[in-house]
Amino acid sequence: MRICVGSDHAGFELKEAVKAHLLALGHEVEDAGTYDPGVSVDYPDFGALVARKVISGAGELGIVVCGTGIGISIAANKVRGARAALCTDPYMARMARAHNNANILAMGGRVVGVGLALDIVDAFLGTSFEGGRHGLRVEKLENQA
Numbered sequence: 435m436r437i438c439v440g441s442d443h444a445g446f447e448l449k450e451a452v453k454a455h456l457l458a459l460g461h462e463v464e465d466a467g468t469y470d471p472g473v474s475v476d477y478p479d480f481g482a483l484v485a486r487k488v489i490s491g492a493g494e495l496g497i498v499v500c501g502t503g504i505g506i507s508i509a510a511n512k513v514r515g516a517r518a519a520l521c522t523d524p525y526m527a528r529m530a531r532a533h534n535n536a537n538i539l540a541m542g543g544r545v546v547g548v549g550l551a552l553d554i555v556d557a558f559l560g561t562s563f564e565g566g567r568h569g570l571r572v573e574k575l576e577n578q579a
Contacts, residue, residue: 435559436462438493440480441543442506445499446471448543448551452497455552459559464493477501481509481540485516488537496538497555507540517575522546524557531561533568534575 437456441449446468456463466483468475477500484496496518500506503520510518518538519530522545530536539558541551563569 435495436464436493437559438464438466438484438487438496439498440466440484440496440506441468441499442475442477442480442501443468443471443473444501445477445503445506445541445543448541448546448548449497449499451548452499452541452551452555455555456497461559477506478509481506481518482513485510485513485518485538489513489515494537495559497558498538498540499543500540501542501544503540503542503545507538510538510540515576517572521554521558523550524553527554527558528561531558532564533571535563535568535572 439453453463481498484498487493488496498506507518507520510516517536518540519536520540521527
């Protein structure tokens with residue numbers, strides 16, 4: 435699977451750990467940046483960039499990280515068609531995929547540790563959308579202005 439990742443400076447360390455994990459699992463990874471944790475950058479730029487890449491088909495899914503995950507998830511969700519879910523545990527990640535057909539996982543580099551983050555990633559990637567009644571709800575999300 436091809437996965438696009440991105441972060442601001444606060445999420446850089448966790449993004450790098452997630453990227454290494456994804457590569458070890460055999461996924462293709464497109465890193466949209468940032469590439470230097472010592473340079474302060476703006477999370478909206480990276481959230482939107484990853485979302486646009488996912489929507490365009492450059493990646494099947496996306497993973498974005500900032501300090502808390504809040505700002506970068508808001509930024510990603512501004513892109514029409516993006517369904518970014520901020521998850522702090524594996525259950526949330528499973529439900530985001532199964533019930534909301536989330537196509538972007540957001541996490542906070544200052545909120546979750548690496549071990550937990552990798553469990554969240556595995557849950558997100560290992561869960562499929564259930565469709566059915568959930569499909570109707572996701573359709574409503576897609577049709578909102």
